[in-house]
Amino acid sequence: MAARLWQVLTDPLVRQNPVTLQILGICSALAVTTALDTALTMAVSLTVVVVLAAGIVSAIRRFIPSTIRLIVQIIVVASLVIVIDQVLQAYFFEISKRLSVFVSLITTNCLVLGRTESFARNNPPLPSMIDALGNGLGYSLVLIVIGATRELFGAGSLMGVQILPTVDQGGWFTPLGLMLLAPSAFFLLGGLVWAIRSARPEQAEAAEHVAPAVAEAGR
Amino acid sequence: MADVLPLRLWRRFLALPLESRPKTLAVAFAVSAVCAALVTGATVILRPIQEANRAAETQLRLEALLSAIPGMEQIMAEAGGDVLSAVVVDLDAGRAADDVTPATIEAALGEAANWTALTPEQDVAMIGRRPDLAQVFLLRDAAGDIALVVLPVFGAGYNGTIRAMLALHGDMNTIAGVAVTDQSETPGLGARIEEPAWQAGFAGKRVADEAGRIRFAVASGPAAGPHEVDGITGATRTSNAITRIVRFWMGPDGYGPLIDAIRRGEF
Numbered sequence: 001m002a003a004r005l006w007q008v009l010t011d012p013l014v015r016q017n018p019v020t021l022q023i024l025g026i027c028s029a030l031a032v033t034t035a036l037d038t039a040l041t042m043a044v045s046l047t048v049v050v051v052l053a054a055g056i057v058s059a060i061r062r063f064i065p066s067t068i069r070l071i072v073q074i075i076v077v078a079s080l081v082i083v084i085d086q087v088l089q090a091y092f093f094e095i096s097k098r099l100s101v102f103v104s105l106i107t108t109n110c111l112v113l114g115r116t117e118s119f120a121r122n123n124p125p126l127p128s129m130i131d132a133l134g135n136g137l138g139y140s141l142v143l144i145v146i147g148a149t150r151e152l153f154g155a156g157s158l159m160g161v162q163i164l165p166t167v168d169q170g171g172w173f174t175p176l177g178l179m180l181l182a183p184s185a186f187f188l189l190g191g192l193v194w195a196i197r198s199a200r201p202e203q204a205e206a207a208e209h210v211a212p213a214v215a216e217a218g219r
Numbered sequence: 220m221a222d223v224l225p226l227r228l229w230r231r232f233l234a235l236p237l238e239s240r241p242k243t244l245a246v247a248f249a250v251s252a253v254c255a256a257l258v259t260g261a262t263v264i265l266r267p268i269q270e271a272n273r274a275a276e277t278q279l280r281l282e283a284l285l286s287a288i289p290g291m292e293q294i295m296a297e298a299g300g301d302v303l304s305a306v307v308v309d310l311d312a313g314r315a316a317d318d319v320t321p322a323t324i325e326a327a328l329g330e331a332a333n334w335t336a337l338t339p340e341q342d343v344a345m346i347g348r349r350p351d352l353a354q355v356f357l358l359r360d361a362a363g364d365i366a367l368v369v370l371p372v373f374g375a376g377y378n379g380t381i382r383a384m385l386a387l388h389g390d391m392n393t394i395a396g397v398a399v400t401d402q403s404e405t406p407g408l409g410a411r412i413e414e415p416a417w418q419a420g421f422a423g424k425r426v427a428d429e430a431g432r433i434r435f436a437v438a439s440g441p442a443a444g445p446h447e448v449d450g451i452t453g454a455t456r457t458s459n460a461i462t463r464i465v466r467f468w469m470g471p472d473g474y475g476p477l478i479d480a481i482r483r484g485e486f
Binding site: 060068076079083086087089090097180 | 237243250251254258261265268272405406407408453
């Protein structure tokens with residue numbers, strides 16, 4: 001039992017990572033990763049929401065009529081998100097200002113609904129919450145990697161502490177402005193997906209189409 | 220006793236299959252009620268802390284703005300070391316509002332009657348409607364004349380509303396400093412309006428020329444002349460937004476009447 005739970009927890013970290021394998025929840029993964037501290041806050045918020053949502057949905061799973069199951073799940077998730085947002089605004093005001101609308105958008109993060117719909121609805125609360133925690137941590141891992149890379153190369157700092165002295169401050173490092181813009185997150189995420197699938201070829205998807213062979217005219 | 224009608228109905232209800240219509244409705248209602256209670260509770264309990272956060276934030280920006288103004292210590296010393304006094308002004312009349320105090324302005328601005336819709340020609344800052352009341356901060360020197368005014372301004376930026384506080388010297392034309400209190404511009408480009416290095420460029424700039432025409436602008440490039448502030452490379456839209464915001468609020472539909480009143484010494 002313990003071994004199975006351990007597998008449920010660790011599988012989503014790399015092998016079944018929700019972001020890099022299933023490409024779920026990338027909207028927020030791209031939007032909040034300009035700095036490591038916002039990425040961390042977002043990662044913690046999403047992990048808390050997904051764990052609590054999985055726990056609640058799993059606890060009431062026998063009472064959810066299947067006709068309205070998605071609505072019930074969304075209501076549970078949305079309420080949790082509003083509560084988390086309010087808590088952030090009250091106790092982490094600075095960071096909540098920078099995360100702005102993206103905390104509210106956890107509601108529409110397909111990662112959360114994906115876990116409640118595909119796992120929590122059919123499993124008891126404990127495995128559901130462990131599965132959700134694993135997926136939250138997998139998401140967090142990706143956010144931290146991308147957030148750290150973007151902040152380090154975009155601003156020369158990590159968690160706001162200057163690591164590479166920038167030219168503005170008399171150092172040698174010219175910040176890469178592109179790193180702070182949304183496209184760089186796509187590049188980094190794409191690179192990450194490529195790296196993971198190269199190291200673990202079993203993750204690569206089979207080609208859906210094969211390019212037809214072409215013959216040049218006149219031959 | 221067990222045969223009472225409501226109890227019997229309840230038993231029949233419990234015996235219904237989960238997918239039946241009454242039970243579906245009941246589950247939907249129960250989930251909504253619990254979630255509504257949760258959300259309402261969190262909002263109500265945490266609101267005082269959030270409001271305190273916002274007030275502290277504004278105060279902090281105000282203090283940072285004041286400490287960044289060149290020669291501020293001297294002005295403060297001349298004023299007897301006193302702090303700023305907050306006054307709610309009526310923008311159209313250009314004088315202190317009669318029955319609204321800094322404590323009640325939030326409630327007053329919640330009423331639509333205290334806002335004026337702007338025509339597209341008037342609406343330089345692209346805000347749609349303008350509050351009729353604003354909380355400004357005044358600093359008087361030893362003679363009782365106004366040495367410094369801090370005016371809150373806002374307008375549409377590239378990604379969202381930009382809010383700032385603009386400090387004017389007693390001549391109501393020379394900018395003493397600026398502080399951006401709220402913005403959601405592009406990080407690394409437009410968001411650089413938050414950098415003190417850029418904001419320092421405002422000090423000493425003049426809003427209008429001798430003829431009284433408003434000339435202030437964020438330049439597209441390095442500043443030229445006494446009315447211009449350096450532009451931000453790669454953030455033309457944000458730079459233009461700042462130009463429009465300052466021009467609107469210094470103009471006749473913004474603080475114009477107040478500025479005239481202060482110049483006439485009526486304040």
